[in-house]
Amino acid sequence: MMLALLRKEMLALIRDPHALAALFVMPAVFIVIMSLALKNMYAPPVNQLDYSFDVREHTPLAQRFVQNWEATHGTARPLNPDWQAALSQGELAYVLVLESGLSEAFVTPQPPSHAVVRLLTEPGLSQSALRTLQAETAGVVGELRAAALTASLGLMAGDDLSIRPFMASEVAGKVAVKPNAVQQNVPAWLAFGMFFVVTAISSLFIQEQRDGTLARLVSMGVPARQLILAKALPYLAINGIQAILMLAVGVMLMPLLGGDALSLAGIHWPALIGMLASLSIAAIGFALLIACLARTHAQANTLGPMLNILMAALGGIMVPTFVMPAAMQQLAAWSPMNWGLEGLLTVLVRHGDMADVAPWAIRLVMFGSVTLLLASILFMRRIKP
Amino acid sequence: MLDIAGLRYSYPGAAHAALGPVSFSVQRGQILGLLGPNGAGKSTLVAHLAGLLPIQQGDIRIEGQPLKAYRRLDPTRIAVAPQDYAFYPMLSVRENLECFAGVNRLKATAARDATTRALGIAQLESHADVRGERLSGGLKRRLNLAIALLARPELIVLDEPTVGVDAQSRSFLLDTIKRLATEGAAVIYTTHYLEEIEAIADQVAILHRGKLLRLGPLSSLLAEGASHLTVGFAQAPAPDLLDHLQAFGTARLTDKTLRLQRLPDVSPVAALTAIEACGTPILEIHAGRYTLEQLFMQLTDDSAETAP
Numbered sequence: 001m002m003l004a005l006l007r008k009e010m011l012a013l014i015r016d017p018h019a020l021a022a023l024f025v026m027p028a029v030f031i032v033i034m035s036l037a038l039k040n041m042y043a044p045p046v047n048q049l050d051y052s053f054d055v056r057e058h059t060p061l062a063q064r065f066v067q068n069w070e071a072t073h074g075t076a077r078p079l080n081p082d083w084q085a086a087l088s089q090g091e092l093a094y095v096l097v098l099e100s101g102l103s104e105a106f107v108t109p110q111p112p113s114h115a116v117v118r119l120l121t122e123p124g125l126s127q128s129a130l131r132t133l134q135a136e137t138a139g140v141v142g143e144l145r146a147a148a149l150t151a152s153l154g155l156m157a158g159d160d161l162s163i164r165p166f167m168a169s170e171v172a173g174k175v176a177v178k179p180n181a182v183q184q185n186v187p188a189w190l191a192f193g194m195f196f197v198v199t200a201i202s203s204l205f206i207q208e209q210r211d212g213t214l215a216r217l218v219s220m221g222v223p224a225r226q227l228i229l230a231k232a233l234p235y236l237a238i239n240g241i242q243a244i245l246m247l248a249v250g251v252m253l254m255p256l257l258g259g260d261a262l263s264l265a266g267i268h269w270p271a272l273i274g275m276l277a278s279l280s281i282a283a284i285g286f287a288l289l290i291a292c293l294a295r296t297h298a299q300a301n302t303l304g305p306m307l308n309i310l311m312a313a314l315g316g317i318m319v320p321t322f323v324m325p326a327a328m329q330q331l332a333a334w335s336p337m338n339w340g341l342e343g344l345l346t347v348l349v350r351h352g353d354m355a356d357v358a359p360w361a362i363r364l365v366m367f368g369s370v371t372l373l374l375a376s377i378l379f380m381r382r383i384k385p
Numbered sequence: 386m387l388d389i390a391g392l393r394y395s396y397p398g399a400a401h402a403a404l405g406p407v408s409f410s411v412q413r414g415q416i417l418g419l420l421g422p423n424g425a426g427k428s429t430l431v432a433h434l435a436g437l438l439p440i441q442q443g444d445i446r447i448e449g450q451p452l453k454a455y456r457r458l459d460p461t462r463i464a465v466a467p468q469d470y471a472f473y474p475m476l477s478v479r480e481n482l483e484c485f486a487g488v489n490r491l492k493a494t495a496a497r498d499a500t501t502r503a504l505g506i507a508q509l510e511s512h513a514d515v516r517g518e519r520l521s522g523g524l525k526r527r528l529n530l531a532i533a534l535l536a537r538p539e540l541i542v543l544d545e546p547t548v549g550v551d552a553q554s555r556s557f558l559l560d561t562i563k564r565l566a567t568e569g570a571a572v573i574y575t576t577h578y579l580e581e582i583e584a585i586a587d588q589v590a591i592l593h594r595g596k597l598l599r600l601g602p603l604s605s606l607l608a609e610g611a612s613h614l615t616v617g618f619a620q621a622p623a624p625d626l627l628d629h630l631q632a633f634g635t636a637r638l639t640d641k642t643l644r645l646q647r648l649p650d651v652s653p654v655a656a657l658t659a660i661e662a663c664g665t666p667i668l669e670i671h672a673g674r675y676t677l678e679q680l681f682m683q684l685t686d687d688s689a690e691t692a693p
Contacts, residue, residue, distance in 0.1 A: 004487020004496075008473060008480075015475040015516075212469035216532075219435035220488050221460025 001222065005230035012204050013234065019200035023242060027193025028249050031185050035250075035259045038181040046132045047072060049093035052079040057100040061148055065098055065117070068140050087122050094121040094133060106148040117141050139163060180260040186250035187344030188317045191337050193242050194283045195311065197235045198304035201284070202291035205231065206300055209382070218383050227383075228376055231291075232284050239280035268353040275347055278361035278368070279340040285371035286336070292378035311337040339363045386571040387411040387434075387540055392443035394429055404429040406443055407597040409590055411571045413539070416562065418586030418603070419575040420681060425592040427575045428468075431544045434573070435465040447540060461489045464538035468545045470525045471532070474518035478509050478528055481517055482535060489536040499535045506561060507531035523554025530558065534565070541565060542573045547581060559585050579677045589677070591684055598684045606680055614645045614656055615671040615679075622665040633659055641668075644683070 013019055053069075053076045055062050070076060077092070086092045097118040105112040119137050121130055143163055208214040217227060250262025287304070294300035312318055314328075315335030324332060332338045343360030346352035393405030404426035411417045421427050432438040433445060436456050445452040447463070456463065472481045482503050486496035504510050507527040512520060517528060530546055543562065547555045563585050566572050576582060582589055582603070589606055591599045599606055612634075618641045626643070630636040633656045634647040647656055653672045661667065671679070 001488055001490055004484050007487075008476065008484045011480060012473060012475050207474075211474075212467045212471040213473065215435070215437055216465070216467060216471040216485075217488060219437060219460070219463075219465050220485070221436070221456060222488055 002226060002230060005217075005222070005226065006234055009204070009230060009234040013200050013238065016200060016203065019203060022196045022199045023193060023238060024245060026196065027189040027242065027246055030189040030192070031182075031246060031249050032253065032257060032259075034189065035181040035185040035254055036257065038185065039259060046129050046136070047074060049073075049129070050077055050091070051094045051096065052077045052083055052092055054079055054083070054095055054097040057098060057102050059103040061103040061106060061144060062098045065102075065140060065144055068143070069096065072136070087120060090122045090124050092122060093125060093129075094119060096120075096137070103148065106145045107152040109149070182250050182254050182260045182262045183349050184320055184345070186246055186262050187348055188320075188341050190243060190246040191279060191315075191340035191344065192308065192312050192317045193246065194239045194279055194340070195286060195308050195337060196305070197238060197283050198287035198290050198308060199301065200238075201231060201235060201287040202294055202300035202304055203297065205288075205291040206294060206297055209295075214383060224376070224380055224383060228288065228372075228379055231288060232372070235284045235287070236277075236280050239276065239283060243276045262348070264348070266351055267347055268351065271352060271354045271357045272344075272347045274354060274361055275340070275343040275357050278343070278364035281368035282336050282340065282364040282371070283368075285368035285375065288375035289371040289378070292375045292382060308337075311335045314338070316341055336364060336367045339367075386413045386415075386447065387573075388444075388446045388449075390444045390446075392430070392433065392440065392445060394433070394438060394441050402595050404433075404592075404595045405597075407590075407592070407595075408443075409588075409597065409600050411540075411573060411588070413569050413571050414566050415587045416566045416572040416574055416585050417588045417590060418582035419573055419590050419592065420579065420582055420677075421575075421592035422577075422685060424594065426595040427592055428544065429595075430592075431465065431467075431542055431573075431575060434463060434540070434542050435467075436460065436463075461536035462538055463540045463542070464533035464536065465542045466530050466533040466544065466546055468548060470517070470529055472517050472525075472528055475516060477514050477516050478504070478520070478531075479513040481528060482531060485532045486535050491536065499537075503531040503535050506534055508557065523550040523557075526550050526554060526558060530561065538570065540571045540573070544575050545577065546574070547576065547578065555581070579681060583677050591681060593685050599680070603677070607677065609680065612647050612649075613672070614647060614653055616643045616645070616657075616660055616667055617641060617669040618643070619666040619668050622663050626660070626663045626665075629663065630656070630659060 051073065053066055055066065066076070076096075079095070080086065083092060083095060087095055097120060099114075099116045099118065101112070102116040105116045117137060119133055121133070125133075146163075205214075208217075214227075218224075247262065247264065251264060255261040286307075290300060290304045290307070294303055312335075314332055315321075315338030316324070316332050317337055321329050321332045321338065339360045343357045343364070346356050346360065350356070388410045390408045391406040392408070393402050395402045407426075407430070409417070419427050419430070429438065433440065434452070436452070440452070447455040450458075473484065476484065479500060482500040483496055486499045486503075489496075489499075491499055504513055507530060509524065509527055509531060512524055517525065520528065526546060526549075530543070533541060533543075541562075546562075547558055550558070559581060562572060562574065566585075566587075574582070574586065586603055588601065589599070589603050590597055621641050622638070622643070624638070627636050627638055630645060633651045634645050636643060636645045638644075643660065645656055645660075647653065657670065
């Protein structure tokens, strides 16, 4: 009996092009589009931006500033007379103005009365790129001022006063992967796609009620728990296929399209499988609850996707939580999709193990259990007079 | 085979019972035609037999066993073909039959055999690989029936199985149902189409507003009309006509129609002579056996008039 019911569910799904598109095509397309669109958000290419210098003091110190900068940012474009218009229209990303009096200001112990190095940027420059340029400008100013001061005091005549050897940037924990847009978007849209089983499950369930097929199955003596199980089990497999497909998109397709590649090297596979199973339980429980709540296709097709999109917007699927304000981040922690995303990021980016993903997995399983219980109660009421 | 005794059911919050109390029996090889207008209680009765409604009052027994116990033992011995197309439109005819054969707990080989047999009974072999959604109305009805016949049920309940089908498919379905009864199944057949009942039913039960108005062999129900005389006038006769007819039997006048149930010793000719004497021109006269439609209309009219 169970095999017949499972086969029926699978055949019904395979022949539903809308459900297949929602389950497989939509998340894959989102991964591709969003990864390419957000590529620069994770690694702003400040060394590839078009820029110019406006050097108003032709001293060795100013010349050295330009040399130091060009060494890491490429050659500056010549400064055209209409550079301010070019900057405001985004044709130039930034212009560094070295004001006259720069050398004198650098050797004077007191701070200058006005800035001698000014960074002018185009209006559309991202905040992360701006902050990077500001930090790099400050670094060069610091190095050159130190060199100028020590030379003026006759303490040291050497050229190498770089501050870089004094600092290092290290990542705590087991991180072996450089975070990038693909690393964020694959788990994000995978979680989103898995929750979209709601459309397929509710579509067939409502049709079964409308056509009297459900009543027929009940009159044939099929127990309610078997009917629910037959609806849930195929979608565990479907969610598994979704996961394989989305990971493959990240690993194989994205590099071909010019994006970063998803790296699975060194991840804890049992933790990944555990997270995916937990996410699947939550998604199926949620889908069954919506299917039992809705009485018409219109209701299911509105309620399910709408709640999914809300959970996604809130949970950091569409916009990463780290760019959200603190209050929104707290709100995000209530979204099951956020639990799934954080758990997957823990495995894929932080290389976490079972213990690391347990908090997320437990929340998802509990959410799945509660929604499944509520769905079962509604289902029993639905099939009984 | 099937014994229903004092079955009564009220939907939660309803002022009146949707069904009952009703009592009747159906034997193996018999077709019981269940007639009634919308809201008569037919679907409520069918839902009880399908195990979809609990028994609130009364008893249903099959082969002497309570319905619940009988269904628990083997739910496939009772098959219900609902009024809806209760199958999967995205599956082919064969896939639907195999699915429901599996649901009927038939093992792989038995399920295949049952599918082949059901395809044959419903003459759906040439459509076996066509999806349910692409079948015509008549073929959909056949598939709906074929699913019910997969497990060789002993009691078959058919809820308006010919709605929306063409004359050929209807004839085929009726022949199939008669054959099932001939092979020993007990059949309950609900319909709005009186001519179908006349064509296949051995017993007729007429339900109205949940009450069983008549139950019996079709021939004896139709013979009830033997003592009735129905006269249609060109205009409404004088009301004192009923006083003149008291000596001939029980008369009832509805607008321009007079119905007289003659006393045993009163001949139709004598009664007619007395009616004619009232002077109102007569347009039509019907005496003798009812047609099923006449019986049905009279019973449901009477019931409506006496309803609270």
